[in-house]
Amino acid sequence: MSLARDFTTVGSGTLLSRLLAYVRDAGIAATLGTGPVSEAYFAVLQLVNVFRRPLSEGALNAAFVPIWLRLRAHEDGAANANRFTLRVLVTMLCVSGILTLLIVVFAPQIVVAIAPGFDPALRGLATLFTVLASPYVLLAGLAAVIAAAMNAENRVGVIAASTLLFNGVMVGVVVFLYAASVAPGEAGFWLIGAIVAAALVQLALTGVAWLATGDRRQRARVREADETGRFFRRALPGLIATGVPQFKLIAATAIVSASPAAVSWLYYANRLYELPLGIASVGVAAVIVPRIAGTVRSGDEDLLAAAQSRAYEIALGLALPAAAGFALLAEPIARGLFERGAFGAADTTAVAAAMVAMCAGLPGHVLEKTFGAVSFAHEDTHTPMIAALAGLAAAITLGIVLFARSGYVGVAAAIAVSGWVGAGLLGVILLRRSWLRIDAGARRRLPRIGLATIAMAGAVGGAHRLIGNSANAPAARLAILAVLVALGVAVYLAALRLLGVATLRELTALPHRS
Numbered sequence: 053m054s055l056a057r058d059f060t061t062v063g064s065g066t067l068l069s070r071l072l073a074y075v076r077d078a079g080i081a082a083t084l085g086t087g088p089v090s091e092a093y094f095a096v097l098q099l100v101n102v103f104r105r106p107l108s109e110g111a112l113n114a115a116f117v118p119i120w121l122r123l124r125a126h127e128d129g130a131a132n133a134n135r136f137t138l139r140v141l142v143t144m145l146c147v148s149g150i151l152t153l154l155i156v157v158f159a160p161q162i163v164v165a166i167a168p169g170f171d172p173a174l175r176g177l178a179t180l181f182t183v184l185a186s187p188y189v190l191l192a193g194l195a196a197v198i199a200a201a202m203n204a205e206n207r208v209g210v211i212a213a214s215t216l217l218f219n220g221v222m223v224g225v226v227v228f229l230y231a232a233s234v235a236p237g238e239a240g241f242w243l244i245g246a247i248v249a250a251a252l253v254q255l256a257l258t259g260v261a262w263l264a265t266g267d268r269r270q271r272a273r274v275r276e277a278d279e280t281g282r283f284f285r286r287a288l289p290g291l292i293a294t295g296v297p298q299f300k301l302i303a304a305t306a307i308v309s310a311s312p313a314a315v316s317w318l319y320y321a322n323r324l325y326e327l328p329l330g331i332a333s334v335g336v337a338a339v340i341v342p343r344i345a346g347t348v349r350s351g352d353e354d355l356l357a358a359a360q361s362r363a364y365e366i367a368l369g370l371a372l373p374a375a376a377g378f379a380l381l382a383e384p385i386a387r388g389l390f391e392r393g394a395f396g397a398a399d400t401t402a403v404a405a406a407m408v409a410m411c412a413g414l415p416g417h418v419l420e421k422t423f424g425a426v427s428f429a430h431e432d433t434h435t436p437m438i439a440a441l442a443g444l445a446a447a448i449t450l451g452i453v454l455f456a457r458s459g460y461v462g463v464a465a466a467i468a469v470s471g472w473v474g475a476g477l478l479g480v481i482l483l484r485r486s487w488l489r490i491d492a493g494a495r496r497r498l499p500r501i502g503l504a505t506i507a508m509a510g511a512v513g514g515a516h517r518l519i520g521n522s523a524n525a526p527a528a529r530l531a532i533l534a535v536l537v538a539l540g541v542a543v544y545l546a547a548l549r550l551l552g553v554a555t556l557r558e559l560t561a562l563p564h565r566s
Contacts (some may be wrong), residue, residue, distance in 0.1 A: 079226030085394025114428030115286035148193030169310025221250035321406035328374030361494035413468025443474030504547035
């Protein structure tokens, strides 16, 4: 399967899942607004996402895929690869089970750590939410291992479907709550329960799909050495590195938790920011990591340069126009998606301001993910972790400083800067190791992608000024937003072709070698 087809499969599934997530978040905004229940729910959701984001975005792939491929290439490879997968599953069951118990026992202390500004009543509600959500950790850990195994087998379609199903379950619950006009206090408990139910459904889908294909009971005549310990030693740094964006948001939550509604505003802004970031992150982890790992193993320098170059083109080809478009359309996006029910116009303005600040860091965060894929392909998971932790330190330090001057918007800006800190540090390290490769095609295309982004930004910005924000009906707002987005996409794709970058299919195609 080509890089273009793999990335399109995973990216499309992720896009649909993120769009469903927006439907979910729009329903949550209308039901909970930015009141106390919303603050407690979103604070606890940061803890859930510490585990969900790294696992759902394929953080285990970087450690799992190279080991699986090596075992698969040896004698009795299929049996040994399955044996490795089963051992990792059993170990993950134990590890995630222990983590679940620790969360239950230390829930009050965890809530104090992530939201020190909450009053006692709000802290008690958040603690109860934390206990109820804790089974998610166990379910997500098992699903992540199965997803990594299926990714190693190039079966990325099921992974995309599982992420889609997760948000599908959540949307169903949110639609019910909104239609039934359930009060915020009761709705919060429904939403926490929906997270666990959706994880259970996701695990069932991936588990059945994995068991239904291949002979999982086949025994190896020649058994390879157990690689489980090696896998977890390599996976831990990768999980930390992938989890750092969520740690940044947790730190931001802690910094602004004493400011009314700021936790909710940052959550909604981050949710919008995560549409392009999530697509790029999942695509890098599920598609680009295995492809670059394969070229590193082949020893073909030309093929390695081609794989990396296409990865950089895809990453910046998505990130640059997304950052520009989301910044220009921050207010109409927030208004069209969230402003209804308990979510008012003041909330729209606040969320849009945070979103504009965050968007400046989108290309940096995506490049950091792509550089990480190069490091992972060389079976080095520690360097991306160090770079990510440096970005986390920058986010916390700048967040504290800027919060005193600019409030929650300053904290959002600190998150943006941290992406460039992590990407810059990781890029310099990999360059010094001579691990970064770029071919002539990328040197020609990358500047032109920047020019195409400028053309798109000019068209969208001009159209937005002409149309304005005169529409009041929610349907009209969404229609205007859809027109602006379609205009941006059309201008961007046309500019890519006129500038000689060519079509998306040509941009993402890897050369075939006989």
